[in-house]
Amino acid sequence: MADKRDYYKVLDVSRDASSDDIRGAYRKLAKQYHPDVNTESGAGERFKEINEAYAVLSDEERRAAYDRFGHAGLEGMQFDFDFGFGDIFEQFFGFGMGGRSTRRAPRRGQNLRYDLTLNFEEAVFGVEKEIEFSRQETCSSCQGSRAEPGTTPIRCSTCNGSGEVRQVRQTILGSMVNVGTCPSCGGLGETIQTPCKTCNGRGLVREHIQRVIQVPAGVDDGTQIRIASEGEPGLNGGPSGDLFVVIHVKAHRYFRRRGNDILLDLGINIAQATLGAQVGIPTLDGEDTITIPPGTQPGKVLRLKGKGVPRLRRNGRGDQLVIVSVDIPRSLTAEQRSLLEQLAETLGTEVHPHERGFLDTLKDFLGGLVD
Secondary structure, three states: OOOOOOHHHHHOOOOOOOHHHHHHHHHHHHHHHOOOOOOOOOHHHHHHHHHHHHHHHOOHHHHHHHHHHHHHHHOOOOOOOOOOHHHHHHHHHOOOOOOOOOOOOOEOOOOEEEEEEEOHHHHHHOEEEEEEEEEEEEOOOOOOOOEOOOOOOEEOOOOOOOOEEEEEEEEOOEEEEEEEEOOOOOOOOEEOOOEOOOOOOOOEEEEEEEEEEEEOOOOOOOOEEEEOOOOOOOEOOOOOOOEEEEEEEOOOOOEEEEOOEEEEEEEEEHHHHHHOEEEEEEEOOEEEEEEEOOOOOOOOEEEEOOOOOEOOOOOOEOOEEEEEEEEOOOOOOHHHHHHHHHHHHHHOOOOOOOOOOHHHHHHHHOOOOOO
């Protein structure tokens, strides 16, 4: 995995390239490096690399997994690199180079997406969830043959079971064999005299599927969980696609998340900020106590070690960062006003503009989260 090149560099496209840009780059490079055209050393390996890159970047789910996790996000995925030279010539010039019908070749099933919404605590600590989604399943009546039980498909008389029809065409390159999909059987090589009534001759029926999945601790909004082989079934004996569960996390009443750290905004009064205090605060593990040092200034960050989010598929947890603000009362009782006026007389009226120092610059750079 470590020696694989970046797929975007393989196709020479930017990371925000459109589907059309990726398709155009692939076609250009595939024509240039196909071993039947390019006899230079290494052309075959380059062609395989181009096909692999295109198989990932042309598929929305694979591309999303690659963009988020790199090559590691594709572990366990199966790829169908069915990009033959005949396909390329047929796309560009309207004729093929012979060979087996791609309609009859084994093809991997499509991936599916399921959006799962979790509350904040479920995302942090993990949870077991039952999900329900729909997908195509092999028809139980005809077992995927598409024919009504008791009947069988018959060989197509138009293509004699090959799934292809061929014509010789005269082109600027000379006589070329034009290979096309058989119009009678659609490239399947067989026709159905009596279609299955259950699936209307499709061989597949849509069913609701229920699965129980384990959401690991530490997932975040946008995390994708791949459930192998739970996507659409493959064609012609090909493997099934995968199911991607996309996580969405509800906002919490108190907490915010920054990576594996939990942020809590805490308002204290001027007496607690000035004199210091022991105050109770919420954490992900329940109520806890934190010490407010005397003379605490607004914006002070207090850290609770190991009270953050468990690291996804790793040991340890982040921290909880308590960001202190000082609540200034909007109204006072007569006694409170009298006491503050007495304090004000002892403090004087002189003000002191603060010079910005290195610590202030560092706070700005780190978003104010500096102990």
